[in-house]
Amino acid sequence: MAALRLHRHLLQLPKCSPQCCRLSSRAAQAFPVLRGDILPIHKHVYEANSRNSHRCRDRYLELSGKVKLGGGENAILRHTQRNKKLLVRERLKLLLDDENFLELSPLGGLGLPYGDVPSAGCLTGVGRVCGIWCMFIANDATVKGGTAFPISVKKQLRAQEIAMQNRLPTVYLVDSGGAFLPLQAQLFPDKEHGGRTFYNEAIMSALRIPQVAVVCGSCTAGGAYIPTMAEETIMVDRIGTIFLAGPPLVKAATGEDVSAEELGGAKLHSRVSGCVDHFAATEPEAYSCARLIISTLNFDPPPDGANVFEDPLYDTRELAGLAPRDYSCTLDIKLILSRLVDGSKFLEFKTEYGTTLVTGFASIERNLVGIVASNGVLTHDAALKGSHFVQICNQRNIPLLFLQNTTSQEPLPPSLSKAEDLTNRLKAQASMMTSVACASVPKITVVVGGCHGGESFAMCGRSFEPNFFFLWPNARIGLVDADSAPPSIQKGDGSEDGEEFTALLSRLKEESSAFYSSARLWDDGVILPEDTRQVLSKCLQIIHQRKYEKAAIHSSPLLRM
Numbered sequence: 009m010a011a012l013r014l015h016r017h018l019l020q021l022p023k024c025s026p027q028c029c030r031l032s033s034r035a036a037q038a039f040p041v042l043r044g045d046i047l048p049i050h051k052h053v054y055e056a057n058s059r060n061s062h063r064c065r066d067r068y069l070e071l072s073g074k075v076k077l078g079g080g081e082n083a084i085l086r087h088t089q090r091n092k093k094l095l096v097r098e099r100l101k102l103l104l105d106d107e108n109f110l111e112l113s114p115l116g117g118l119g120l121p122y123g124d125v126p127s128a129g130c131l132t133g134v135g136r137v138c139g140i141w142c143m144f145i146a147n148d149a150t151v152k153g154g155t156a157f158p159i160s161v162k163k164q165l166r167a168q169e170i171a172m173q174n175r176l177p178t179v180y181l182v183d184s185g186g187a188f189l190p191l192q193a194q195l196f197p198d199k200e201h202g203g204r205t206f207y208n209e210a211i212m213s214a215l216r217i218p219q220v221a222v223v224c225g226s227c228t229a230g231g232a233y234i235p236t237m238a239e240e241t242i243m244v245d246r247i248g249t250i251f252l253a254g255p256p257l258v259k260a261a262t263g264e265d266v267s268a269e270e271l272g273g274a275k276l277h278s279r280v281s282g283c284v285d286h287f288a289a290t291e292p293e294a295y296s297c298a299r300l301i302i303s304t305l306n307f308d309p310p311p312d313g314a315n316v317f318e319d320p321l322y323d324t325r326e327l328a329g330l331a332p333r334d335y336s337c338t339l340d341i342k343l344i345l346s347r348l349v350d351g352s353k354f355l356e357f358k359t360e361y362g363t364t365l366v367t368g369f370a371s372i373e374r375n376l377v378g379i380v381a382s383n384g385v386l387t388h389d390a391a392l393k394g395s396h397f398v399q400i401c402n403q404r405n406i407p408l409l410f411l412q413n414t415t416s417q418e419p420l421p422p423s424l425s426k427a428e429d430l431t432n433r434l435k436a437q438a439s440m441m442t443s444v445a446c447a448s449v450p451k452i453t454v455v456v457g458g459c460h461g462g463e464s465f466a467m468c469g470r471s472f473e474p475n476f477f478f479l480w481p482n483a484r485i486g487l488v489d490a491d492s493a494p495p496s497i498q499k500g501d502g503s504e505d506g507e508e509f510t511a512l513l514s515r516l517k518e519e520s521s522a523f524y525s526s527a528r529l530w531d532d533g534v535i536l537p538e539d540t541r542q543v544l545s546k547c548l549q550i551i552h553q554r555k556y557e558k559a560a561i562h563s564s565p566l567l568r569m
């Protein structure tokens with residue numbers, strides 16, 4: 009049922025034209041300007057937040073540096089010198105128009121129970137080829153031969169999901185030894201395991217989302233289906249191989265000595281088996297060929313002329329001091345908004361009502377968005393307002409941006425009147441959840457502070473399927489906020505129970521960090537506050553691309569002949 013719903017949703021035609029969006033964004037130039045000055049009274053909070061943000065930034069840079077090394081120096085040497093292959097980032101450079109690439113979850117796979125799997129063993133992200141935004145799913149063979157760990161499968165499935173939600177042509181760069189065998193039980197049997205990648209490939213094809221594969225390394229066992237199920241496939245001579253079992257297994261089973269090239273090389277598959285469609289003598293030739301294929305997809309690349317926009321009036325670097333260290337260090341969300349949106353201009357909706365939620369319209373690099381931003385506890389009035397505003401954006405086909413900073417639910421009510429308040433609030437939050445879940449417009453969520461409890465669902469948490477979901481490095485994710493835990497837990501009272509609680513609290517803190525979340529792919533990546541505007545602009549351009557698709561919509565998969 010869920011799959012059917014998703015497919016119906018994906019087949020919906022965009023309701024408004026590109027001209028209509030540009031007109032709306034021109035109108036946005038007349039929106040009122042937000043005051044974003046940081047007052048002296050806020051200075052101590054601003055400084056505490058800044059110190060915390062700098063610590064988080066250092067950690068982010070340290071981890072980012074670590075993942076860029078892939079499987080480490082020896083594996084890089086083996087890959088480039090012995091196997092004569094290009095590194096995954098060099099491959100992308102040859103494919104993409106420019107460096108404007110939205111990498112997804114680069115910190116995925118670090119510190120897992122089965123060890124570090126840098127970048128989850130595959131790079132995923134959205135970049136442009138011939139002006140068209142495409143999803144890339146590229147194995148990094150320096151990480152254990154590009155084999156698939158459970159986290160790699162999760163990352164590939166998420167990339168396919170984003171491609172489906174946003175109708176992005178998808179390019180697979182396949183260089184993988186198949187399943188990481190010691191973890192096969194976590195990779196093979198279940199619905200969201202390895203086989204789902206192939207299922208998705210078929211469904212994407214039926215939804216007419218073009219998929220192109222480049223075989224630029226080993227394509228063993230399950231990996232062999234990726235290129236074989238793609239719409240068009242290119243294979244690189246003497247580097248690419250496709251087979252279900254390699255030469256050692258053939259030797260063991262039949263006693264025959266056969267080379268990898270004879271068993272499943274580019275010549276065999278392009279001339280005899282028909283598993284691939286294009287033979288490339290070298291890697292650069294393969295990526296040029298992939299670019300040519302993309303140029304035949306019949307998209308009008310989105311116009312470049314929309315690049316004229318107003319910068320915010322306030323310095324985006326100040327966002328570090330506005331990124332709340334904890335819930336008690338939260339400043340007015342409009343200070344953040346004034347550093348994210350064009351010209352710091354914002355047309356607020358219901359300014360005087362339910363003020364712990366801020367709602368309104370703004371443009372980000374000329375892309376009109378409806379903003380729903382936490383500004384305190386999601387009260388009854390705030391949730392009703394949120395619900396109303398989400399429905400307005402849905403009616404007008406305007407993408408939604410959620411800026412989330414939620415707190416944990418309060419402990420049980422001490423009085424009857426309080427209980428009534430909480431029940432009313434619960435009902436209003438339930439309505440908001442329904443509005444958010446059922447809004448068919450694209451949604452983007454950025455957790456700028458806390459992501460706790462039920463409020464986080466109403467603010468379009470991960471389970472509410474935002475098209476993109478990012479965290480600031482200071483973000484804290486967990487059912488309960490460790491810093492708001494009852495004082496007895498906070499201090500520990502020396503008793504056995506107290507010690508247990510102290511241990512629980514410290515685990516809660518560790519498990520609530522943005523990096524812990526991102527390593528497990530509970531989000532699409534940690535982004536720095538000062539980069540947020542550019543990231544959001546990219547996401548909105550990607551989301552709008554479907555308006556430029558020209559080929560007719562139909563629903564049947566393409567079968568390899």
Ligand code: COA
Pocket residue numbers: 086091151152153154155184185186187188189190226228229230253254
């Ligand atoms: N499961 C677990 N580990 C694997 C693996 C697999 N399927 N395939 C490769 N590895 C590991 C190797 O043990 C090695 O680990 P190390 O760096 O700790 O020594 C690392 O990946 C690199 O493999 P190596 O063979 O040294 O590199 P290579 O570049 O010469 O070859 C492959 C890479 C993928 C072509 C080759 O390892 C291979 O054919 N693997 C087996 C593929 C297979 O049969 N898969 C079936 C899965 S169902």
